[in-house]
Structure formats: C-alpha cells, structure tokens
Amino acid sequence: MQDVVEKVYEQVVARNRGEVEFHQAVHEVLESLGPVIAKHPHYADGALLERIVEPERQIMFRVPWVDDAGQVHVNRGFRIEFNSALGPYKGGLRFHPSVNAGIIKFLGFEQIFKNALTAQGIGGGKGGSDFDPHGRSDAEVMRFCQSFMTELARHIGPSTDVPAGDIGVGGREIGYMFGQYKRLRNSYDAGVLTGKGLAWGGSLVRTEATGYGTVLFAQSMLATKGESLEGKKVLVSGAGNVAIYAIEKAQQLGATPITFSDSSGYVVDEAGVDLELLKQVKEVERGRVADYVERRPGARLVTGGSVWDVPGDVALPCATQNELDSDAANTLLRGGCGVVSEGANMPSTPEAVEAFQKAGILFAPGKAANAGGVATSALEMEQNAGRTRWDFATAEAKLTGIMADIHDSCVAAAEEYGRPGDYVLGANAAGFTRVADVMIAHGIV
Ligand code: NDP
Numbered sequence: 466m467q468d469v470v471e472k473v474y475e476q477v478v479a480r481n482r483g484e485v486e487f488h489q490a491v492h493e494v495l496e497s498l499g500p501v502i503a504k505h506p507h508y509a510d511g512a513l514l515e516r517i518v519e520p521e522r523q524i525m526f527r528v529p530w531v532d533d534a535g536q537v538h539v540n541r542g543f544r545i546e547f548n549s550a551l552g553p554y555k556g557g558l559r560f561h562p563s564v565n566a567g568i569i570k571f572l573g574f575e576q577i578f579k580n581a582l583t584a585q586g587i588g589g590g591k592g593g594s595d596f597d598p599h600g601r602s603d604a605e606v607m608r609f610c611q612s613f614m615t616e617l618a619r620h621i622g623p624s625t626d627v628p629a630g631d632i633g634v635g636g637r638e639i640g641y642m643f644g645q646y647k648r649l650r651n652s653y654d655a656g657v658l659t660g661k662g663l664a665w666g667g668s669l670v671r672t673e674a675t676g677y678g679t680v681l682f683a684q685s686m687l688a689t690k691g692e693s694l695e696g697k698k699v700l701v702s703g704a705g706n707v708a709i710y711a712i713e714k715a716q717q718l719g720a721t722p723i724t725f726s727d728s729s730g731y732v733v734d735e736a737g738v739d740l741e742l743l744k745q746v747k748e749v750e751r752g753r754v755a756d757y758v759e760r761r762p763g764a765r766l767v768t769g770g771s772v773w774d775v776p777g778d779v780a781l782p783c784a785t786q787n788e789l790d791s792d793a794a795n796t797l798l799r800g801g802c803g804v805v806s807e808g809a810n811m812p813s814t815p816e817a818v819e820a821f822q823k824a825g826i827l828f829a830p831g832k833a834a835n836a837g838g839v840a841t842s843a844l845e846m847e848q849n850a851g852r853t854r855w856d857f858a859t860a861e862a863k864l865t866g867i868m869a870d871i872h873d874s875c876v877a878a879a880e881e882y883g884r885p886g887d888y889v890l891g892a893n894a895a896g897f898t899r900v901a902d903v904m905i906a907h908g909i910v
Contacts, residue, residue: 469502470495473514484567486786490574490811491518493818493830497893500882508901511909517900520573522546525566526616528594530609533602542613544592546626547573550903553624554590555580555839557631557660560638562597569593571786572631575810576839578896579832582871585843590626592617598633610641617642618649623656623849629842630660632785635706636672640665656849659842668845670860671838676710676808677861678837678868679781683806684718685872686827686888695719700777700802701738702726703784704747704754707808707835711781712738724772726784727754731772734764776800783808791816798824807831818889825886833875833892840867 477491495514502509528540543566546554556576559569569591577589596609620626630639639660646657655666663669670677684694699715699722701708712722721737732754739761746752746760758766773780773793780802782789786809789797794817797805805821806829807813813821813828821828841864848854855863875891878898884890904910 467499467502469509470498470514473518476515477518481567481570484570486571486811487567487574489815490571493811493815493889494574494578494893494897497890498897500884500890501894501897504882505898507905508898511905513901513904516904516909517548517577517897518574520545520547520570521549523566523570524620528596528609528613528616530605530612532605540594540596540609542592542594542616543569544617544620544626544628545569545573545590546620547589547591548577548900549588550900550907551581552586552588553622554626555587555629555842556589556591557593557629557838558634558638559591559593559631560596560598560633561593562595564593564595568786572810575832577900578893579836580839581896581899582833582874582892583836583840583843583867584870584899585840585867587627587839587843590628591631592628593631593634596633598638603637606638607641610638611645614642614645615649618646621646621657623654623846627656627842627846628658629839630706632705634660636660636662636667656846659845661845666845666849668841668848668860669855669857670864671841671845672706673710673713674841674864675707675835675838676712676783677714678840678864679707679711679783679806679808679834680714680718681837681865681868682829682834682872683779683781683804683827685869686804686806686829689876690827693718694779697721697778697804698723698776699779699781700724700772700775700797701781701783702731702772702788702812703782703809704743705783707838708781708783709740709744709747711783711808712740712743715779715781716740720779723777724775725754726772729753729755730766730768732758732764732766733775734761736763773797777802779804779806781806781808782812784812785809786811787814789813789817791820793817794820798826803827805829806834808835810835822887822889827888829875829888830892832896833871833888836871837864837868840864
C-alpha cells in the first residue's frame with residue numbers, strides 16, 4: 466500500500482476500533498487506489514480520501530417491540546448514510562443477529578462504489594438491525610418493522626435516503642415498513658423504499674435482479690475468453706433471494722447449478738437443482754434446506770464443511786460476508802473452478818481473493834457482480850417518479866445493459882491502471898474516480 470493510503474487506513478482502524486469487516490472493506494478499496502493516485506495525485510488532495518472513509522451520518526436507535534406472548538424485546542437499529550455525492554443515499558436494510566455498526570459500515574462503504582458503477586445517480590448507504598426474523602410470526606415481524614420505521618422515517622425520503630432489502634428483509638418486511646412510513650407521513654411516497662410489491666409501486670425484475678446480474682457478469686467475463694456458461698457445473702451458496710435467482714439465470718443460460726445452502730447446511734443435487742421445489746421450500750414455506758432433500762430423490766444434505774468442497778466449474782457465493790476462505794478457495798481451484806462471481810457482499814476473504822488472482826482465474830468482486838440489485842432499485846425509483854411501469858422484458862433489457870456496462874468499465878479501468886483482467890482493481894478504480902470527481906466538484910463538504 467502506498468504511504469498516503471496507508472496513513473488513511475491506519476486512521477480508519479484507530480477511529481473505528483473492533484469494526485473488522487469495515488477495516489477489511491476499506492483496506493480492499495485503498496489497496497487498489499495506489500496506481501490511481503500515482504497517475505492522478507490530485508485525488509489525495511483536500512483530504513478526499515479521509516472524507517470518503519468517514520460516513521456523512523450514522524444513526525443508531527432503540528427498536529422496542531412486543532412478541533406474541535406479550536414479552537417486550539429491545540433491538541438496535543442502524544442507518545449509515547455514507548456518501549451522497551452522486552445522489553440520495555441508497556442501500557439495503559439487513560435484519561440478522563450478527564448486525565452491528567461495523568457490518569453496516571462495511572456494507573455502506575461498499576455501496577458507495579457499487580452505486581457509482583451503475584452510473585445511475587445514487588449515493589451509498591446501508592442499514593439494519595440485530596433482529597432475527599427466523600421463527601417469528603408475521604405479526605411479530607410486522608410489529609418489529611413498524612417500530613423500526615417509526616424512528617427511521619424521520620431520516621429517509623425519496624430525495625434523501627431510499628432503503629431496500631438485504632439479508633432477512635424481503636417483500637413482506639418492505640411492505641410492513643412502507644405501510645408504517647405512509648401512516649406516519651400521510652403521504653404516498655412510493656419512491657422512499659425499493660423492493661416494493663408489484664401492486665404498490667414495485668418493479669418487475671427487482672426480485673430477480675441481483676442473482677440475474679451476478680450470472681450475467683460471469684457470462685461477460687467468460688466471453689472475454691471466448692467461452693460461456695453453457696454446459697458448466699455451477700456451485701451456489703445461500704438459498705435466499707440472490708441465490709435462487711442466480712440459479713434461475715444460470716439454468717436459463719444452459720449451465721447446471723448443483724448446490725445451495727443455508728445456515729443449517731448445504732445441498733448437493735447432481736441432477737441439477739429443482740428450482741420450483743427450492744422456491745416452494747424457501748419462498749413459500751420459509752423452510753430449511755433439509756425440507757428440499759426430503760422431497761427430492763438423489764439430493765443429499767451435508768451439515769459439515771462447506772459448499773466449496775464440491776468440485777465445479779463456476780462458484781457463485783450468494784450467502785454472506787467471509788463465507789469463502791483461503792482453504793475453500795484452494796479446494797475450489799483444485800476442483801477445477803475457473804470463475805468466481807460474488808453475489809453476496811465481500812463473501813471471499815482477502816486471502817481467498819489473493820488465491821484466485823494468483824491462479825489467474827476470472828474473479829468478480831461483489832461490488833461489481835451484485836450491482837444488478839441496486840441498479841434495478843434505481844430503475845424502480847425511475848418508474849415511481851414517472852408514475853409508470855415497464856414490462857418484464859423492458860426492465861430485464863435495462864438490467865442486462867447496465868451489467869454489461871459495469872463489466873466493460875471494470876475491464877477498461879483495469880487496463881488503464883496497468884493490471885488487465887484484474888476486476889477488483891477495475892471495480893474500485895472506476896467506482897472511486899466517479900465519486901471522487903463529484904466530491905471535488907462539490908467542494909469541501
Ligand atoms: P436472504 O436473507 O434472502 O438469504 C440469505 C441466505 O444466506 C440464506 O439462505 C441464509 O441462510 C444464508 N446466510 C445468511 N447469513 C448466513 C450465515 N452467517 N451463515 C450461513 N448462511 C447464511 O438474503 P439475500 O439473498 O438478499 O442476500 C445474500 C447476500 O447478497 C448478502 O451478502 C447481501 O448483502 C447480498 N446482496 C443482496 C442484494 C439483494 O438485492 N437482496 C443486493 C446485493 C447484495 P439462513 O436463512 O439459514 O440464515
């Protein structure tokens with residue numbers, strides 16, 4: 466790391482003690498910026514680097530709610546409004562017991578550059594709570610969402626901050642939060658949240674967008690080598706929104722996804738995942754992966770190890786951060802894996818990324834490969850603002866075009882800064898320069 470960026474990193478570690486995921490995300494970006502600053506030293510002027518690693522605003526709040534037995538629980542809510550140079554803060558809400566300030570900050574920081582890559586005029590933010598929706602009734606989830614929104618509502622708005630879903634937050638939760646926001650404001654601001662239901666301002670393709678985009682990115686990387694996904698064996702982790710639609714798009718492109726997972730274990734289905742059954746189990750019944758295996762002859766559930774122990778051509782980590790370490794990376798490489806496209810945010814540890822890059826395989830970081838979700842959220846905002854609704858083909862064509870543009874921007878930036886084929890450098894450099902140019906134009910704010 467160059468001296469100038471090293472100093473900024475040390476400050477981040479000193480100022481944000483114990484927030485290891487945030488340190489990791491900042492380190493990855495700053496490390497890529499060496500060649501950018503060397504070529505364009507003005508990006509280090511005006512404390513621009515120091516400003517970009519400091520959130521514009523951090524909100525932390527109490528979320529009290531009552532369960533079905535009448536017991537009161539207190540969770541913690543967060544919204545990190547990280548950077549508004551390019552537009553209103555935009556980024557999802559995560560409900561998971563592991564959520565803390567460091568996790569939300571890492572996600573918000575990544576979001577700045579991801580959103581810049583989409584070229585759609587959206588700033589970076591992220592939020593959530595340490596609430597665990599697993600095993601909670603609809604009524605409990607509703608009461609939690611209403612309490613969470615009661616505080617969040619005063620900080621967000623269609624031109625200020627536009628949250629969406631993430632782990633543990635899907636259409637049901639967005640619905641409860643939108644209902645409460647509307648009641649508090651007495652205003653039908655459709656553009657205040659994305660990931661809405663189709664009957665009340667949602668966009669076709671938003672549900673599918675992150676998973677589809679991750680696979681489209683893999684396809685674009687393969688095309689640079691004259692190859693495609695056709696006939697390839699695909700390993701997917703996770704069994705949520707991103708994983709399910711990554712599997713769907715991979716199947717559409719002629720590949721065979723053979724795995725998925727949740728926190729209870731992973732499933733190997735060598736015949737190819739039965740997508741309708743997986744959707745029934747996960748989306749309709751909110752069940753566990755074992756429920757799939759019970760109804761699918763030939764599929765097996767593995768409760769030790771990880772999905773990365775299975776040999777395959779393409780890996781799509783779609784569960785959570787740091788789910789793929791260097792041992793897993795080396796196992797994947799030995800199993801013949803030649804492509805990794807990250808559907809989750811920061812799922813590969815730095816050591817795993819290093820192993821992939823050393824081996825010279827195609828590796829796409831989440832901030833580029835999973836940007837299809839937020840890109841389609843911005844398309845939802847566009848439809849809300851125009852009081853219009855596009856059909857599926859129109860929205861999907863826009864998503865496909867945006868993913869191709871992101872891919873090409875990463876390739877061009879990697880070449881410009883002397884590391885052709887390095888999608889990590891390409892994504893960070895292209896995202897950073899877009900935000901940095903606008904921060905300079907806006908002065909010291
Ligand atoms: P979901 O809640 O729909 O699904 C998450 C899946 O990952 C579940 O199968 C869950 O299993 C599993 N998982 C989560 N945490 C863990 C953990 N600690 N250990 C093992 N398994 C875990 O979330 P999404 O699919 O929306 O999000 C997945 C990833 O994609 C996240 O990293 C998210 O930030 C990222 N992402 C999502 C976008 C979106 O549009 N939804 C956009 C861009 C990125 P279980 O149910 O057992 O916990």
